[in-house]
Amino acid sequence: MSDTSLRTQVYDSLRQALTTGRFAPGQKLTFRFIAGALGVSLTPVREALGRLVAEGAFETQPNRSVRVPLMTRARIMELRDIRMALEGLAAAKAALAADRRQVAELRRIALAIVAARRQADTTADRRNIREFHFTLYGMADQPTLLRVIEGLWLQTGPYMNLLYPDFISRPHGPQGRANIIRALQARDAAAARREIENDIDRALSYVADLADDDGNIALAKSTAAVGRRRGAATAAQQFNYAP
Amino acid sequence: MSDTSLRTQVYDSLRQALTTGRFAPGQKLTFRFIAGALGVSLTPVREALGRLVAEGAFETQPNRSVRVPLMTRARIMELRDIRMALEGLAAAKAALAADRRQVAELRRIALAIVAARRQADTTADRRNIREFHFTLYGMADQPTLLRVIEGLWLQTGPYMNLLYPDFISRPHGPQGRANIIRALQARDAAAARREIENDIDRALSYVADLADDDGNIALAKSTAAVGRRRGAATAAQQFNYAP
DNA sequence: CAATGAATTTTGTGATCACAAACCAGGTGT
DNA sequence: ACACCTGGTTTGTGATCACAAAATTCATTG
Numbered sequence: 001m002s003d004t005s006l007r008t009q010v011y012d013s014l015r016q017a018l019t020t021g022r023f024a025p026g027q028k029l030t031f032r033f034i035a036g037a038l039g040v041s042l043t044p045v046r047e048a049l050g051r052l053v054a055e056g057a058f059e060t061q062p063n064r065s066v067r068v069p070l071m072t073r074a075r076i077m078e079l080r081d082i083r084m085a086l087e088g089l090a091a092a093k094a095a096l097a098a099d100r101r102q103v104a105e106l107r108r109i110a111l112a113i114v115a116a117r118r119q120a121d122t123t124a125d126r127r128n129i130r131e132f133h134f135t136l137y138g139m140a141d142q143p144t145l146l147r148v149i150e151g152l153w154l155q156t157g158p159y160m161n162l163l164y165p166d167f168i169s170r171p172h173g174p175q176g177r178a179n180i181i182r183a184l185q186a187r188d189a190a191a192a193r194r195e196i197e198n199d200i201d202r203a204l205s206y207v208a209d210l211a212d213d214d215g216n217i218a219l220a221k222s223t224a225a226v227g228r229r230r231g232a233a234t235a236a237q238q239f240n241y242a243p
Numbered sequence: 244m245s246d247t248s249l250r251t252q253v254y255d256s257l258r259q260a261l262t263t264g265r266f267a268p269g270q271k272l273t274f275r276f277i278a279g280a281l282g283v284s285l286t287p288v289r290e291a292l293g294r295l296v297a298e299g300a301f302e303t304q305p306n307r308s309v310r311v312p313l314m315t316r317a318r319i320m321e322l323r324d325i326r327m328a329l330e331g332l333a334a335a336k337a338a339l340a341a342d343r344r345q346v347a348e349l350r351r352i353a354l355a356i357v358a359a360r361r362q363a364d365t366t367a368d369r370r371n372i373r374e375f376h377f378t379l380y381g382m383a384d385q386p387t388l389l390r391v392i393e394g395l396w397l398q399t400g401p402y403m404n405l406l407y408p409d410f411i412s413r414p415h416g417p418q419g420r421a422n423i424i425r426a427l428q429a430r431d432a433a434a435a436r437r438e439i440e441n442d443i444d445r446a447l448s449y450v451a452d453l454a455d456d457d458g459n460i461a462l463a464k465s466t467a468a469v470g471r472r473r474g475a476a477t478a479a480q481q482f483n484y485a486p
Numbered sequence: 487c488a489a490t491g492a493a494t495t496t497t498g499t500g501a502t503c504a505c506a507a508a509c510c511a512g513g514t515g516t
Numbered sequence: 517a518c519a520c521c522t523g524g525t526t527t528g529t530g531a532t533c534a535c536a537a538a539a540t541t542c543a544t545t546g
Binding site: 030031032042046060064065 | 526527528529
């Protein structure tokens with residue numbers, strides 16, 4: 001482990017919770033609540049939250065507690081455009097740099113996605129999707145680009161629950177991933193970029209259509225609804241879970 | 244003023260110092276040094292530095308002090324690609340959204356650049372260049388995009404001194420800005436993107452060519468050399484200056 | 487004189503305390 | 517009923533203290 005500071009542990013816990021959809025959009029969190037749940041003092045919590053606020057994963061009005069941002073339709077579309085540009089760039093570079101072993105690894109993850117979906121395992125699916133994308137982007141070997149993209153995923157994370165179960169069951173998913181793998185084998189940067197752009201476009205346009213201009217969400221029958229029940233889980237439950 | 248916390252003031256001071264080239268690449272800073280220079284306790288300094296480290300403006304090995312990152316040629320080229328993608332996107336959107344008043348404002352800044360360069364005023368030039376770009380990007384009205392771009396400028400900031408005086412005296416600068424303004428008037432998004440991409444490409448490719456693969460810089464006769472003399476300025480001098 | 491190792495100082499990290507501003511009830515007046 | 521005040525409570529912010537790990541100094545040794 002390279003950094004074992006408490007601040008980093010708190011940061012990672014919150015990040016995990018965000019990317020796995022444990023916090024609902026608009027949910028409010030106090031410093032003392034997090035500190036109590038994680039068994040640390042306020043100091044490391046403040047530093048971790050400061051970073052997350054800087055990255056846009058949380059927002060705060062001056063001198064007040066933090067909350068998961070409520071995003072308007074426009075803001076989701078903005079994130080869509082940014083992610084298309086950056087993740088498209090990463091995919092294009094990955095296509096030029098990937099070797100045979102890396103492509104095989106990507107194919108393994110693509111199969112795991114199909115398997116988990118057959119069992120409608122939402123948690124596993126989110127983990128798999130994340131692994132597929134970041135394995136792909138990692139091949140580009142561009143650390144700064146990767147970090148910026150991670151910051152963007154942190155912002156879209158709480159909204160990705162909205163994709164389940166309707167959007168995810170559409171047939172275009174496996175097709176897109178197969179196309180990406182083919183593009184890598186052919187070292188076709190333009191095709192890899194195009195496929196990733198399409199993927200992001202479809203997913204975030206779908207999410208954006210569920211949000212109105214005030215940040216309210218058409219809940220439908222999505223699993224995001226569970227996050228709304230504030231007192232349902234104990235404090236510790238919201239952070240710790242078996243990986 | 245929306246946020247008057249000390250943490251934010253420290254953050255802004257360090258940000259200013261970075262974007263105006265007051266810190267040299269590789270320069271090391273201790274928490275207590277900054278706290279003393281700004282007359283605050285360690286607490287707000289830690290939070291401000293935590294944010295800047297998260298943004299990549301400073302780097303730190305675990306449990307040790309922070310320093311301005313030394314960038315390899317590869318990393319500068321990486322930043323070039325990211326900035327081309329994102330600032331190109333912002334310019335394209337700006338071209339579609341700009342009204343006549345905003346274009347006039349941009350033309351005013353372009354004239355100020357020419358005027359300041361006639362007097363070889365490096366400080367004013369850096370401020371003007373920043374104002375030109377962020378006024379342009381601001382027209383796109385995309386707050387998240389703007390924040391990501393600001394984070395990237397924070398990283399490239401300490402290296403922008405290397406453009407003076409050689410690169411800046413080349414004739415392509417005024418031409419490029421005139422083209423951008425023309426593109427805005429014509430609502431030509433593709434042209435605006437192309438001009439911004441060219442601008443970033445030229446500047447950062449030039450800087451990258453001065454760096455080797457270990458992060459060492461060919462100093463040449465650039466003004467960055469002054470930043471190297473560590474004890475030259477008092478602590479307070481490194482942060483406070485007349486705007 | 488360069489290399490080594492112990493003593494000393496410096497430095498980041500985390501916990502705790504003090505405090506003012508924001509929040510929340512509960513009551514009052516209209 | 518509803519807006520307004522008011523007391524108590526909660527909450528983020530900043531300073532200070534304690535401490536361990538890292539850096540530095542410097543005497544000692546080969």
